Amino acid sequence: MPAAPTFPARRRWPSGIRIVDGAVSTWTAVVLAFLYAPIVVLVAYSFNQSRLNIVWQGFTFEWYRQVLQNSPLLRAAQNSLVIAVVSTLLSVLLGTVGAWLLHRYRFAGARTLQTLVAVPMVMPEILMGISLLILFATVGMGLGFTAVIIGHVTFSFPFVLVAVQARLRGLDPAMEEAALDLGATPLQAFWLVIVPCLRPAIVAGALMAFTLSWDELIVTFFTTSAASATLPIRVFGMAKVGLNPMLNALSAIFILATIAFVFFSDYLRKLSR
Amino acid sequence: MKSAPDRRTPRWRAWLLLTPMIAWLVLFVVAPTAILLVYSFCERDEVGRVVFTFSLENYRRVFDPIYLRIFARSVGYAGLTTVICILAGYPVAYCIGRAREEWRHRLLLLLMVPCWTSFLIRTYAWITILKEEGLLNGLIRLVAPTATGFDLMYTPTAVVIGLVYAYLPFMILPIYGSVEKLDGALIEAAHDLGAGPLRVFSSVIIPLTLPGIAAGTLLVFVPAVGMFAITDLMGGARVPLIGNVIQNQFLVARDWPFGAALGAVFMGLFALTYWILLRLGAREEDPA
Amino acid sequence: MKLTRFLLPALLALFTVTNPARAGEELNLFGWSEYIPQGVLDGFTKETGIKVNFETYASNEELLSKLVAGGGSYDLIQPSDYTAEVMIRQKLLSPLDLAQLPNLKNLAPEFRHLDHDPDGRYTVPYMSGTVGIVVNTERVKTPIKGYRDVFTPAFKDRIVVLADPRELVTWAMFTEKLPINHVTPESLARVRPVVAEWVKLIKVFDSDSPKTALLNGDVDVGVVWSGEAAILWNENRKFQYILPAEGVPQFVDVLAIPATAQNKAAAHQLINYLLRPDVSRQISAAFPYTNPNAEARKLLTPEQLANPASYPPGHPKLTTFHDIGKAAADIDRLVTDLKSAR
Incomplete structure (x- = not known):
């Protein structure tokens, strides 16, 4: 991290850009500290002997042992993961293609369609949950993984779409035209030229979709069956008798697994090169 | 600015590609909304079930000053959250977007990992920090033993902290998408032409990343207006926001039709505003 | 993204793990989260071979709306008494076959004929509790006897209460000596100024875990579920539970079979199993509510029985809630109005 800008008088002042860069990275560190403050606390408390987690009573691995034996909780975590991954993939597909088509073509009703896409973002979860449940019950569709995933895709794909659209705005239209002139089909042009260019926005959208799905409670409650109950449902239920440090332990394991996954995939990417 | 991309009318292939999204929207957004709309004109029985009649009573109640005041307050909280998220998030998005390529994805993940911890567990961790005898006040007393410390928990400040914490990544990510596209040469050029850092920022960087800021504003402001859980947990449920009121109609008062009417007005107002903004935006882009 | 290449096999693996071969009888249970220990359900499956699919909710209204x-x-649900009452009236519950429930005899007589289901034809009590006052006696030295002692300016911003509008209004009705189950516009007008005063004094509204604010020291008194008070008492004896002098709300959570249940035989089997003293004792050990099972109470430790929040001394006068139908919406509106006027 660059030091605060206190420079000896005789040295040359760094260029304006460098000062800005320094300030910007310092601020990023501050924001990350803000985001990680509760995470550090909850990981620390996962080793606390006290069940109610109010004061520090001593170090223990007990909660980790309990988590690994709590099959309903592990099962719920597994369900959450399956649901979040599947609905993220579907949201990315729906959102990216949708953003491109809305950007690329002009047709009657495009603005209405655009507005409609934004509606799930503003729709209170309870309304979406209950109305989807009524819909599924009316058409005789059973509750469970499919119903939950439909609900999750509905509220997360608009986030992907909006993120991708922001990136498309101001994209040089000549790029696609060049590809078309060189003999690519429109589909090829989209897949080989546009998608790679959109990748940062797609990644950003996917991260948001995953985050939303992973931690959603209300829509899930109304669309789930016993078999597809997710982690948030279990966690909110457990709050009734006081949050168990087991949940902290589970979160810590998940954070560790994510970080390990990132480094592992980095390593794999290097190997495949 | 570049010229607006020349848009075309879709041919059959494009319509085919559009179909899944339109079908999805019709089935899972339009149909449920229509169900709610029907409900909002109905009455209810004692379990909250809908009795099919036609009544405007629910809409009359929506425009009661109590609910209008609550709505205005919700917009206020969401607006404040959005502004703080832009100010705090922009530099972070800029930093990540300008980082070396192999670092970008790592930084992005680093940003998101805290959100993958259950909201409730994170909130309880915040309570541990912010409570009267919590870590923050402990730290303050360590530095300045005479300080009284803050009484933050269950105050509007705590609600705003919770909101910013929850929505900040949704501001940073779309801005990152725009910043990443910035042409470094353009900034260098502006700088070489004698523009100071502030000038470069305000007349080159900001205009080029405006779509990202607009998208982030949409992704933060809109969900934040209808949010309910953070006011309950961080604010002690003392001051209801519109999300809480709608939630209560289903999970406390058993008044589905009124809940549906509140929701319909809320979503209708939003959709109208958004549609008008889209229209204005289109006119600006293409005055013809 | 290259990620998909790694994710897809992982996903397929997950699916195969999450869907083990289904065989044998199943029972769909829809119950409160953290109310039935997993060990109890596992024991039932071991004895009968019936697999229990346990789905959870966090409030009566969640259960009802779903x-x-x-x-x-669902084959078996777990509503509270006043919710069961309206479900009986709306014919949402199936009558029980009492012949299949020999363990009913274990219940204490005072839990056999409750107001919501006078003949005991539809519901079987599971656990019961009260709403009362918890005081942090290290911080509060004045004697507290009832609601009026809690809601005083001395405790401004030191109070936690349940985030349930009906409860709040009921306490005010107790202090005004109004009938709590007969809510009229007049009675609401009477309590309005009382509740308005109270709302200004309250720091936290929390139905899910009101103990958190008390444990953290952010508040000193609370009006909370007895189960919460029992946990607080177990944690630290400085938290005393007091039944309010003006009146005590009581709730009884019951077991019931929905009219649409597919496997009523298995549901009866599970009810009967839960009524067994040795099983019921395990439930009491995990969740310190008032156990209506007289035989099971005999198996409890003296310490469990000494917890004043689970088994209050003396014979306090308890009042159960009845369903008040549409008046619930008026109460919600009243409290919302008063809260947002702050």
């Missing part, structure tokens, strides 16, 4: 909207098909 059921009413047409969700799921």
Whole structure:
């Protein structure tokens, strides 16, 4: 991290850009500290002997042992993961293609369609949950993984779409035209030229979709069956008798697994090169 | 600015590609909304079930000053959250977007990992920090033993902290998408032409990343207006926001039709505003 | 993204793990989260071979709205008394076959004929509790006897209460000596100024875990569920539980079979199993509510029985809630109005 800008008088002042860069990275560190403050606390408390987690009573691995034996909780975590991954993939597909088509073509009703896409973002979860449940019950569709995933895709794909659209705005239209002139089909042009260019926005959208799905409670409650109950449902239920440090332990394991996954995939990417 | 991309009318292939999204929207957004709309004109029985009649009573109640005041307050909280998220998030998005390529994805993940911890567990961790005898006040007393410390928990400040914490990544990510596209040469050029850092920022960087800021504003402001859980947990449920009121109609008062009417007005107002903004935006882009 | 290449096999693996071969009888249970220990259900499966699919909710209204909207098909549910009352009236519950429930005899007589179901034809009590006052006696030295002692300016911003509008209004009705189950516009007008005063004094509204604010020291008194008070008492004896002098709300959570249940035989089997003293004792050990099972109470430790929040001394006068139908919406509106006027 660059030091605060206190420079000896005789040295040359760094260029304006460098000062800005320094300030910007310092601020990023501050924001990350803000985001990680509760995470550090909850990981620390996962080793606390006290069940109610109010004061520090001593170090223990007990909660980790309990988590690994709590099959309903592990099962719920597994369900959450399956649901979040599947609905993220579907949201990315729906959102990216949708953003491109809305950007690329002009047709009657495009603005209405655009507005409609934004509606799930503003729709209170309870309304979406209950109305989807009524819909599924009316058409005789059973509750469970499919119903939950439909609900999750509905509220997360608009986030992907909006993120991708922001990136498309101001994209040089000549790029696609060049590809078309060189003999690519429109589909090829989209897949080989546009998608790679959109990748940062797609990644950003996917991260948001995953985050939303992973931690959603209300829509899930109304669309789930016993078999597809997710982690948030279990966690909110457990709050009734006081949050168990087991949940902290589970979160810590998940954070560790994510970080390990990132480094592992980095390593794999290097190997495949 | 570049010229607006020349848009075309879709041919059959494009319509085919559009179909899944339109079908999805019709089935899972339009149909449920229509169900709610029907409900909002109905009455209810004692379990909250809908009795099919036609009544405007629910809409009359929506425009009661109590609910209008609550709505205005919700917009206020969401607006404040959005502004703080832009100010705090922009530099972070800029930093990540300008980082070396192999670092970008790592930084992005680093940003998101805290959100993958259950909201409730994170909130309880915040309570541990912010409570009267919590870590923050402990730290303050360590530095300045005479300080009284803050009484933050269950105050509007705590609600705003919770909101910013929850929505900040949704501001940073779309801005990152725009910043990443910035042409470094353009900034260098502006700088070489004698523009100071502030000038470069305000007349080159900001205009080029405006779509990202607009998208982030949409992704933060809109969900934040209808949010309910953070006011309950961080604010002690003392001051209801519109999300809480709608939630209560289903999970406390058993008044589905009124809940549906509140929701319909809320979503209708939003959709109208958004549609008008889209229209204005289109006119600006293409005055013809 | 290259990620998909790694994710897809992982996903397939997950699916195969999450869907083990289904065989044998199943029972769909829809119950409160953290109310039935997993060990108890595992024991039932071991004895009968019936697999229990346990789905959870966190409030009566969640249960009711999911059921009413047409969700799921459940064989056994666990509503509170006033919710069961309206479900009986709306013919949402199936009558029990009492012959299949020999363990009913274990219940204490005072829990056999409750107001919501006078003949005991539809419901079986599971656990019961009260709403009362918890005081942090290290911080509060004045004697507290009832609601009026809690809601005083001396405790401004030191109070936690349940985030349930009905409860709040009921306490005010107790202090005004109004009938709590007969809510009229007049009685609401009477309590309005009382509740308005109270709302200004309260720091936290929390139905899910009101103990958190008390444990953290952010508040000193609370009006909370007895189960919460029992946990607080177990944690630290400085938290004293007091039954309010003006009146005590009591709730009884019951077991019931929905009219749409597919496997009523298995549901009866599970009810009977839960009524067994040795099983009921395990429930009491995990969740310190008032156990209506007289035989099971005999198996409890003296310490469990000494917890004043679970088994209050003396014979306090308890009042149960009845369903008040549409008046619930008026109460919600009243409290919302007063809260947002702050």
